Amino acid sequence: MSSKSAYKSFAVAGGGLVGLPVVNALAAKDVPVILLSRPGAAAKTVPSGVQVIQVDFNDAAAIAAVxxxxxxxxxxxxITTMAAAAQKPLVDAAKFAAVKxxxxxxxxxxxxxxxxxxxxxxxxxxxHLKSVGIPSTRIYTGTFIEFIPWLVDYSDGSTVKVVGKGETPVSFTSISDIAGFVAHVxxxxxxxxLEDRILRLQGDRSTLNGLAPLFKTSVEHVDSLTGETGEFKRGLQIAMDLGAGSTGWDGxxxxxxxGSNAAGSGNALWPGHQWKSIKDVHNLHV
Structure with a gap:
């Protein structure tokens, strides 16, 4: 670990799509890390030396004790985007525990x-973090590159389905790069x-229309998208059409x-890293 870092011990709350890769990346740095998991959550496979601790995410005192x-x-x-508001007890616990x-x-x-x-x-x-006086680092990543087929209802041989014009640039970053970046910084x-900073990452950049040639298919402009999350995806695409899909967007x-608020400006904190492209993640180089 670099002597520049003031942080020696880490707790990750939530062991899902981002949480587990972050735990793995931190463990690879040979630093103490624990994974906080809700009681009754499915068992997590973590590196040796990582302790999984079940704790009620609504109980700030219990979390603070851990x-x-x-x-x-x-x-x-x-914690998943749809449950973002549930982070308040975690923040309060961090305050009680004098987290840095x-x-x-x-x-x-x-x-x-x-x-x-x-x-x-x-x-x-x-x-809320600002009001209780805990320094924070907010990391904007754009859409996960892995989620592109889900976002545009693409499956092998189908079209890229776009709501709206699809002409506005969108930021995309791979989950592995996100985890690696977090562990590095x-x-x-x-x-x-890091303190009270917004870090804007970008592994690749494309319009939604521009995804079609990458996947060797065509664009189909639609009014709705399929599946249980169809309306959520439609909302995302509409937001992207307005510019909000870029990590440099000022809402x-x-x-x-x-400058420091531009899409991808945060990448500079990981010098020498080769960020994965859409083609890399989806094996589209052939």
């Missing part, structure tokens, strides 16, 4: 400037790079940010 026992410096929340840094569950489209829906819930958690960067000013 954080104190393990001398946790950083809490990382990977809190990484809330952003890992998606920019939430600043939002007041409603799941992104509004994320923005409210950020405001938390163990190699000084607090000044308050409705413009693309520049």
């Amino acid at each position: 954080l104190k026992e393990h001398k946790v410096d950083v809490v990382l929340s990977t 840094l809190f990484v809330p569950s952003e890992f998606g489209l920019p939430s600043d400037g939002h007041t409603e829906g799941p992104l509004g819930d994320k923005a409210k958690i950020a405001a 938390l163990t190699a960067c000084p607090p000044s790079d 308050a000013k409705k413009v693309e940010g520049t």
Whole structure:
């Protein structure tokens, strides 16, 4: 671990699509890490040395006791977007336990400037962190590259289905790069790079229409998308059409940010890393 890092011990809340890769990436850095899991949650396969601790995510006192026992410096929340508001007890527990840094569950489209829906819930958690005085690092990743087929209702041989014009650039980042970035910056960067910062990642960038040639297919403009999450996907695509799919999007000013607020500006904190492209993740180079 770099001597620049002030953080020595980590707790990850939630062992799902982002949580487990983050746990694995931190464990690979040979730092103490625990995984907080809800009682009754499915068993998690974690690296040796990682302790899985079941705790009620609604019980701030119980969570705080665990954080104190393990001398946790950083809490990382990977709670699903649809349950973002449930992070409040985690924040309160982190305050009780004198945690040095809190990484809330952003890992998606920019939430600043939002007041409603799941992104509004994320923005409210950020405001709560500020109100209780815990430094935070918010990490915007755009859409997971792995989720592209789901987002556009694509399956082998089908079309890329787009609601709206599909001409606005969108940020995409792979889950493995997100996990690797989180582990790197938390163990190699000084607090000044992380405290009360928004880090905007971008592994690749494309319009929704531009996905079609990558997958060697055509665009089909539609009014709705399929499946139980069809309406959610439709909402995402509409937001992307307006610009909000870019990690550089300023939700308050409705413009693309520049400089340290530009899409992908956070990548600079992981110098020398080769970020995975859409073609890399979906094996589209042939």
